[in-house]
Amino acid sequence: xxxxxxxxxxxxxxxxxxxxxxxxxxxxxxxxxxxxxxxxxxxxxxxxxxxxxxxxxxxxxxxxxxxxxxxxxxxxxxxxxxxxxxxxxxxxxxxxxxxxxxxxxxxxxxxxxxxxxxxxxxxxxxxxxxxxxxxxxxxxxxxxxxxxxxxxxxxxxxxxxxxxxxxxxxxxxxxxxxxxxxxxxxxxxxxxxxxxxxxxxxxxxxxxxxxxxxxxxxxxxxxxxxxxxxxxxxxxxxxxxxxxxxxxxxxxxxxxxxxxxxxxxxxxxxxxxxxxxxxxxxxxxxxxxxxxxxxxxxxxxxxxxxxxxxxxxxxxxxxxxxxxxxxxxxxxxxxxxxxxxxxxxxxxxxxxxxxxxxxxxxx
Ligand SMILES: Nc1ncnc2c1ncn2[C@@H]1O[C@H](COP(=O)(O)OP(=O)(O)OP(=O)(O)O)[C@@H](O)[C@H]1O
Numbered sequence: 038x039x040x041x042x043x044x045x046x047x048x049x050x051x052x053x054x055x056x057x058x059x060x061x062x063x064x065x066x067x068x069x070x071x072x073x074x075x076x077x078x079x080x081x082x083x084x085x086x087x088x089x090x091x092x093x094x095x096x097x098x099x100x101x102x103x104x105x106x107x108x109x110x111x112x113x114x115x116x117x118x119x120x121x122x123x124x125x126x127x128x129x130x131x132x133x134x135x136x137x138x139x140x141x142x143x144x145x146x147x148x149x150x151x152x153x154x155x156x157x158x159x160x161x162x163x164x165x166x167x168x169x170x171x172x173x174x175x176x177x178x179x180x181x182x183x184x185x186x187x188x189x190x191x192x193x194x195x196x197x198x199x200x201x202x203x204x205x206x207x208x209x210x211x212x213x214x215x216x217x218x219x220x221x222x223x224x225x226x227x228x229x230x231x232x233x234x235x236x237x238x239x240x241x242x243x244x245x246x247x248x249x250x251x252x253x254x255x256x257x258x259x260x261x262x263x264x265x266x267x268x269x270x271x272x273x274x275x276x277x278x279x280x281x282x283x284x285x286x287x288x289x290x291x292x293x294x295x296x297x298x299x300x301x302x303x304x305x306x307x308x309x310x311x312x313x314x315x316x317x318x319x320x321x322x323x324x325x326x327x328x329x330x331x332x333x334x335x336x337x338x339x340x341x342x343x344x345x346x347x348x349x350x351x352x353x354x355x356x357x358x359x360x361x362x363x364x365x366x367x368x369x370x371x372x373x374x375x376x377x378x379x380x381x382x383x384x385x386x387x388x389x390x391x392x393x394x395x396x397x398x399x400x
Contacts, residue, residue, distance in 0.1 A: 038335070039079065039108050039365045040117070046097055046104035048074040049212055049391035054107075059382040063366045065396070066388035075388065076152065076338040079365055082108040082120045083150035083336065085131050087143030091176045093124050102126060110147060120145065133315075143179060149178050149335035159318040164302045165293035172227050172256075172294070175234065175323055179330040183226060190219045202283045209276060216288065217269035223289040224258045224268075225397050230326075231256035236321040237329075245318060245353055252298055252315050259291035303385035313345040314354075321357050334362035341367050346371070 039089040043054030044238045049071045064072045073089075077096075087096060097104045106122045131138050138144070140187045160171045176183040197212040235254050242251050271287070272279075278284055296315065297305040303315060328334050337358060343351045343366075358364055385396035 038111050039082070042075075042078055042082065042106075043077055044104065045104045046076060046101045047106055048096060048098060049072055050078070050098075051393070052390045053393065055386065055395075056395055057384060058111075059362075060360070061364055061383035061386045062367070063368060063383065064386045064388050064393070065355070065368045065370055065372075065385065066104065071391040071393075072388050072389045073340050074391075075364055076340055076367060076394070078106050079108070079336065079338060080150055080152060081106050081122055082110070083144065083148055085144050087123060087131070088152045090385055094126055096124055097126075108284060112147070120144070120147070120176070122129055127398055147294060149331065149333055150338065151178075151320060151327070151335045152338045153317060153320045154340045155342060157342070158312050158321060159393050160319060161312050161315055162294050165291070168294035169290070169292055171294070171319070172230065175326060176226055176230055177337040178327050179230075179336075180226065180321075183223075186219060186226070190216070190223055190289060193219060194288065194290060198284045201285065201319060204280060206276075213269055213272050213276070215271045216285070217265050217272055218290050221262075221265040221268050222259055224260065224292075227256060227289070228258065233329075234322060234326050237325050238256070238318065239358070241318050241322045241325065244357060252296070252303070252318060253300075254297075254319075255295050257295055257379055258289070259293070260287045260289070283293040301363050310347070310350075313342070314350060315353050317342060317346075324358075326399075339364065339366045341369065344369070344372060346380065 040056070040058040040059065041054050042057050044050050044342060045052045062074050077087050077089055083156050093101040099399065103123065103125045108120050110118045110120060112118060112251065118134055123130045131141055132146065133143060135250060159167050173183070173187060193212060193215045197209065197216055200212055231254070238252060260268055262271055273325055298307045298315070303312065307315065324335055343354065346354065387394045387396060
């Protein structure tokens, strides 16, 4: 759990430190005041990157040349870990326990963190690129080696595509072999994860109060075969077509997911509210999957996502949030925030033009 968070020169947030040592922390404010920036700050402390941008310079307050983001994290064993992220125009340094770390992966073991964001509905109705992003996000949280496999795959894929454009059959022999090997590893990992994930999603739907399989998701690998050898045979047998188009037409870079509601494709049948609900249940299921796979309950960041649900569904989603860890919420002033406060300790802050004030009535 984070006990404090703070920043200097970060986006529109005014320099300072606030107490967040409670299971539920709420930020209330009008549009554009800095609520999402605060959630972004928490995410940066967990992963060393933003969930909104890969461009470090936009994180720095306009007109300044650097920023510092800091927090104190209390581990499950009770140790206090100071985390500091310093960002300059072309640099980023991360300090854990006052020691500079060489790789931001060292932060990953502290606490997983899951954002429930407005754009999450794109995982359901957006392009297959986002389906793959969804799977990759989950796998990276539970398997630190997955990101390396993905990078290797993309490197070999780029080389194979170049060889296809230049019709270098000698190189294609080598790349087919390498691509089949890594494609097999990625497909098997995605397949296993999605099997477990879809069964968790079904239980999540039941827990929510649905009877039967209201929402379901299934994995559709683009290159399916029994082992690496078969994938290689497929790549070779389809090489002529790949040479004609000049790129690799099949592989994990073309995988997709199919979302259904009562057996029908979600994008064609579901209402906006149902799509929003599914995107929230996907994140709840992701939280359960990460907890079951790593033994750690993620910190949850809810960025204004409950508004589109009717009050009953909103309450049910909130009741499903796992206890024992920390959740951060953002709300517009008129939203009924009391529904998320529950019985435990909670902190409510108002955000006005980047300034963060404690709510007098909830202290
Ligand atoms: N680098 C920066 N320097 C200064 N201000 C910035 C910077 N980046 C973003 N901002 C400002 O931060 C504000 C946006 O804050 P944020 O996205 O957190 O809003 P919000 O309170 O979550 O609003 P909404 O309810 O509309 O989502 C905007 O006014 C934006 O111009």
